[in-house]
Amino acid sequence: MKQPIYQVDAFTGTLFGGNPAAVMPLESWLTDKTMLALALENNLSETAFFVRLPEDDEADFHIRWFTPGIEVPLCGHATLASAWVIFNKLGWDREHIRFHSKSGPLSVKQTDDGWLVLDFPNYAVEAQPTPTLIQEALEGAPATAFFVPNDTNYMLVLDDEAAVRAVQPDIRKLKQLGNLGLIVTAPGTACDFVSRYFAPGGGIDEDPVTGSIHSALVPYWAEKLGKNRLEAWQVSARGGVLRCELKGDRVDIAGQATFYMEGSVHLP
Template sequence: MKELSIYQIDAFTDRVFGGNPAAVVPLDSWLDDQLMQRIAMENNLSETAFFVPTPERDDTDFHIRWFTPGAEVPLCGHATLASAWVIFNRLDWSADTIRLTCKSGLLSVTRQADGWLELDFPALTTESVPAPALLRESLAGVPETILHVPADTNYLVELADEAAVRAAEPDLRGLKALGNQGVIITAAGNNSDFVSRYFAPGVGIDEDPVTGSIHSVLTPYWVARLGRSELLAHQVSTRGGVLKCQLRDGRVGIAGQAAFYMEGRIAL
């Protein structure tokens, strides 16, 4: 029998049962893709992160991959934050920065003086597209023209205000029929610069509690709208999360906290 360590961390929160829970599985070498997908399905969390050391490379420390219960994804913020917490606090990483490589390129996570962990992610652009009829039928308030994120297979929809974002009750079966297209809804915030929620039932996530990766597109979007480079964001799901976002040189800094929930062993 083979055993693997597994951790569950609540990301973008300072307390257990808040933020977004992620499973983290450190590896010495890669498992079969199908096995990693089955582990993610068994965990039944929005993401399970796997990473391996990369001592053969000078530009990175770990290679990281993320799986939802239904598919591998190219970029995930909260499970990267959770992985960094494990590396810093359980693998005794002494440096203040962790360098990661993934399908979306090079990333890093830096431990800040106040204990927050800051992700360094690419800034993602959008393009205007006609809103699919299925999306307009499944979610109230969607305008005829919305934004598409070609690098991350998401739609971005700005609603009238924070109340509309909080009150949204999309038809998840309709959104699931969009396939792997996730839907970000956002608005200016009452007690933050902007708020958001995220739905991706096509890849097994009805609603993600807090999604770091969508702030790679939300940050440049709201920086352009508000004219400031540093923004406070709230993802207003039931569990909720807080993120400090900064746009700089085509990259996005996304800072958050993390809370340890549990660790255990996977028996294979």
């Protein structure tokens, strides 16, 4: 069996920046075991798989995302990469792409300047004392953390961008939390806010650019800064830029995408 595969750098206009994602369009679903094995073989933070739905369905495609270790309920950069493939490689001529996912309906549209806009859910955060394991993993962690029930992430708000860039957490300690990961964020110097994301629970020490965490970051910073339109930078080594807007119970997350390669996978 031969399956097409694409690789796209998401949330960047420059090759070798942003977050690389593998994208595999399918005629029908492979087994979960096979998709997880493919994600592990690809060895990227996420591999997206999608299947075309019937014309009378409320969505156009059913999408799923796998890290090298688990299936995740929501992924921004691999959705962005999938949309780029659908628009540019699969001949999609409609304005929007509608996805069915584990996190409900999602959609992507393309702007006149070539950016792709994700329509994602708004995730609430809950303030709570910072878990001991996070305090042990990250020297100087603030006493209060924020928990994101929808995806089990914790979020720490630091003083400034320099503090976010300097973070070097003990990944082994973070993995012991038993959740998905840890977001660290702060006001930006040349943008509204910055972030980094560590996800050892998903088999990823640090994710280069993570669209899904902005479902929680955007409503948090929109309230703090008193504005609904925000520019965000994820300040990992590869880095990426996101244009975001809070829209009630939804969040728009926009980014660029850069094509890297295409090929085929030969399965037994």
